[in-house]
Amino acid sequence: xxxxxxxxxxxxxxxxxxxxxxxxxxxxxxxxxxxxxxxxxxxxxxxxxxxxxxxxxxxxxxxxxxxxxxxxxxxxxxxxxxxxxxxxxxxxxxxxxxxxxxxxxxxxxxxxxxxxxxxxxxxxxxxxxxxxxxxxxxxxxxxxxxxxxxxxxxxxxxxxxxxxxxxxxxxxxxxxxxxxxxxxxxxxxxxxxxxxxxxxxxxx
Numbered sequence: 001x002x003x004x005x006x007x008x009x010x011x012x013x014x015x016x017x018x019x020x021x022x023x024x025x026x027x028x029x030x031x032x033x034x035x036x037x038x039x040x041x042x043x044x045x046x047x048x049x050x051x052x053x054x055x056x057x058x059x060x061x062x063x064x065x066x067x068x069x070x071x072x073x074x075x076x077x078x079x080x081x082x083x084x085x086x087x088x089x090x091x092x093x094x095x096x097x098x099x100x101x102x103x104x105x106x107x108x109x110x111x112x113x114x115x116x117x118x119x120x121x122x123x124x125x126x127x128x129x130x131x132x133x134x135x136x137x138x139x140x141x142x143x144x145x146x147x148x149x150x151x152x153x154x155x156x157x158x159x160x161x162x163x164x165x166x167x168x169x170x171x172x173x174x175x176x177x178x179x180x181x182x183x184x185x186x187x188x189x190x191x192x193x194x195x196x197x198x199x200x201x202x203x204x
Contacts, residue, residue, distance in 0.1 A: 010076040018070040018079045022086025025066035030091060033058065035101040048178070049171035051105060051164035055155045056179030059106070060148035061186035063087065063117065067124045067147070068140050068190035073198055077125055080143075084121030088114040105164040112159055120151045137191045144187025145180050152179045 010018070042053035063084060070083035095102050095109040102108040127143035134142065152175065156167050167175070 010074040010078045010082075014074040014076070014079060015082055017073060018082040019086045021066060021070045021073075022083035023090040025062070025083070026087045026090040026094065029059075029062055029087075030094060030100070035103060038103060039105070049168070049174065051160045052152050052156055052167055052175050053178070054103075054106065056148060056152045056175055057182050059108075060120075060151045060179065061144070061182045063120060063151070064124070064144040064147060064183060064186040065190045065193065067121060068128075068143055068187055069194045069197065071124070071128050071143075072136075072140070072191065072194035077129060080124040080128065081118075081121045084117050084124065085114075088117035105160070106155070107159055107163060116151060116154045116159065119154055120147050123147045123150045137188060140187035140191040141184045142187070144185075144190070145183035148179050148183030148186070149176060152176070 038054040038058045039050075042048045042057055043050055046053070046057075048057070066087055067080035067084045070079040071077075073079060092109040092114060094100065107113050124143050124147045127146045128139060131139035131142045156172075160167070
């Protein structure tokens with residue numbers, strides 16, 4: 001017997017807050033990780049195989065924090081979707097308007113990038129809705145793990161074959177495991193951030 005999941009959409013004020021979080025997140029990500037920095041970090045510094053290490057260890061976890069925090073600051077569903085969408089759109093607009101170079105392998109700022117983030121946000125919303133029987137921290141960690149792995153798989157199957165090549169089967173288990181763990185940790189971090197942030201924004 002299945003238990004129906006009741007979905008209540010966020011209000012206009014919460015939608016604006018989610019949109020702002022997405023834009024602010026895009027600005028932070030853009031300037032914290034300029035072109036080449038992610039690849040240098042994961043491949044040259046950490047020595048991880050690729051492609052995909054930068055997605056599972058940097059882009060995905062960062063998006064998880066933005067999406068989950070937005071979801072937790074909202075009373076209804078839609079916060080993660082709006083924040084993630086605004087993150088992708090704002091990032092794309094900024095890099096195109098100001099001609100900022102970005103990762104060509106990851107097609108950051110492209111239409112494929114936006115679509116990948118949208119799918120990521122839908123998975124985030126679904127995970128938060130389906131995990132309502134869990135404690136909030138585990139719900140956030142489940143969301144992070146699921147969304148991060150899905151984002152990595154999208155890049156492996158849709159984007160990287162045309163830009164960076166296919167992942168080797170021998171490297172896939174390592175990266176999936178790291179991606180899963182980073183998703184769990186990011187979800188937990190987002191839960192921790194949301195608590196003082198909700199008080200600061202007077203979100204009850």
